[in-house]
Amino acid sequence: MQTREYDVIVIGAGPVGENVADRVVRGGLSCVIVESELVGGECSYWACMPSKALLRSGAALRAAESVDGAKQAVTGGVDVAGALRRRDVATHDWDDGSQVKWLEGAGIELVRGHGRVSGEKTVRVTGEDGGEIRLVARHAVAVATGSAALLPDIPGLREIDPWTSRDATSVQDVPATLAILGGGVVGAEMATAFASFGTKVTMIVRSGLLAAMEPFAGELVQTALEDLGVVFHAGVDVTAAHRTDKNAVLTLSDGGRVVAEQVLVATGRVPRSGDLGLDSVGLEPGSWLDVDDTLLVTGTDWLYAVGDVNHRVLLTHQGKYQARAAGDVIVARANGGAVDAAPWGVHVATADHDAVPQVTFTDPVVASVGLTEKAARAAGRSIRVLDYDLSWVAGSSTVSDSYVGQARAIVDEDRGVLIGATFVGPDVAELLHSATIAIVGEVPLERLWHAVPSYPTVSEVWLRWLEAYGRPTV
Structure with missing residues (x-):
């Protein structure tokens, strides 16, 4: 069996694994990344x-329909074929050629195949042809294999x-009817998308x-989904499922049925x-990998788990944040350098705890x-809650x-200081980073009085929050 040696091995070439590898190479170490699917x-x-x-x-269609002068130009619904073409462009028709070129340009070697840990700092890769390569890491192995959908029993x-x-x-092929089990982000977003396509959607949200x-x-x-025709079954479970010639039939715990x-x-x-060979190093196969704030797997000094697989935060941007910290700390430890592992240090993922931003594109x-x-x-x-109706700010009417x-x-x-913020409404995604900065930077509210929101924008809600809280007096 061929053996290759590198400073660092990364298993998983998604955005998280790519970022670990990039930081490692930027730090002067050699790195190989292993991927069994698409880079x-x-x-x-x-x-x-x-x-x-x-x-x-x-x-975009609903936004136009909500503005006089634009709504008159709307003459139909979503062109489903066009929406799917747009999706195909975003995915490059499921071709990873451009991503592979990026790896090459970044100096990261790629090995195609399924990687399994086979011992300390050792990974065995099985290719599609059944051939195997043994990879050995001088310093670290990083697991960035992500997560998969849970199918309940x-x-x-x-x-x-x-x-x-x-x-x-x-x-x-967009179905005429769709039943969605689950009321989290994926369920809510897909209900929004398919209802926009004209699919009759039913959601079962326990x-x-x-x-x-x-x-x-x-x-x-x-409320918005119901306006799009989505039907909700709340507080119930699916107890059984079977399929007829044309449809799936779900039996609910309240005795009802959903056919889709x-x-x-x-x-x-x-x-x-x-199937990562974790048992070879004393870890439980199929488990979430417990890590410290430097993303080092508990009980090891060479194995890192980054992104979804460590179960800290299942979001791409947070996984990439972890990857930057992990890559940099791997380099520091490899070179015998100082490790900045204090809260908010460069080698830790402190924001995972109380400062995680998320946009749900419903x-x-x-x-x-x-x-x-x-x-x-x-x-x-000890908290105070400040609520404000966004329709009351002048910018909402624009x-x-x-x-x-x-x-x-x-x-x-x-x-x-601010420790949490939630915005719900059209175009609020771009309000989020200002709140994230305020939380991470622990900016005192008395200083935020001097951060003047532009007029007329929805960001004027910041001023309304401060007014509700009350300005400090001398």
Whole structure:
């Protein structure tokens, strides 16, 4: 068997693995990346990029319909074929040639095949032809294999061949009817997209829509989805599934039934770690990999787990943030340099704990960062909640003639700083980074009085929050 030696081995060539490899090479170390599917990973071909491409056509159409002078030009619904073409452009027709060229340009070697840890700092790669290569790392191995859709243990569910998020985002023939199991981000976004295409969508949401967010987020999104014709079954479980000649039939715990041409399961994720050879180094196959803030796997001094597979935050941008920290700390340790592992140090992923930003591309959009009211109270924080109706700011009328939105700020009273923010409404995604900066930078509210929002924009909500909180007196 051929053996090759590198400073660092990365398993998984999605955005997270690419970023680990890039930081390592920039730091002067040699690196090989192992990939069994497409270079660019889930985000590029089956998640972030195709899903947002599918969502945009409907969002743009509804935005035009909400503005007098533009709505008169709208003469039809979403052209589904055009929306799918746009998705195909975003995914490069599932061709990773440009991503491979980027690796080559960055000085990162690629090995195609399935990588398994076979011992300390050792990875065995099995290619499509069955041939094997043994890779040995001088310093570190980083696992960046991501996560996969969870299929719950419901009698008959696997036999009806349900969709996962991959099937939904790579769809070629849009179904007339679609049942969605789960009310999280994937379920809400795909309900928005397919309802925009004219599909009759039914959602089965046991714990409510977007339940991990502020309650008003799920409420506003559900109202908008119902306006698009989506039907909700809340507080119920699917107890059984079977398929007829044309449709899938789901039996509900309340005795009801849902019949749909296709079923999308969006009930959670599992780690892609079941066939990685983790048992060879004393770790549990198929488990989430526990790491410290430098992304080093607990109990090892050479194995790192970055991105979804460590279960800290299942978001691409947060995984890339972890990758930058992991790559840099691998270089520092390889060179015997100092490790800055204090909170907010360059070698740690501190933001994973209380400063995670996320945009949910429903219509209305949900943009959130930091702690919700519920999470802050559960953590024992002394807080004040500031709520504001976004339709009351002057900038909302420039966006839409019928703007509906809500914003909430969570203030840590002991420190006088923002620790959470949620915006729901049209065009609120671009408000999020200012809130993220305020939270990460721990900017005192008294200083934020001097951050003047432009007029007329929706960002004027910042001033309204401060007015509600009250200006400090001398």
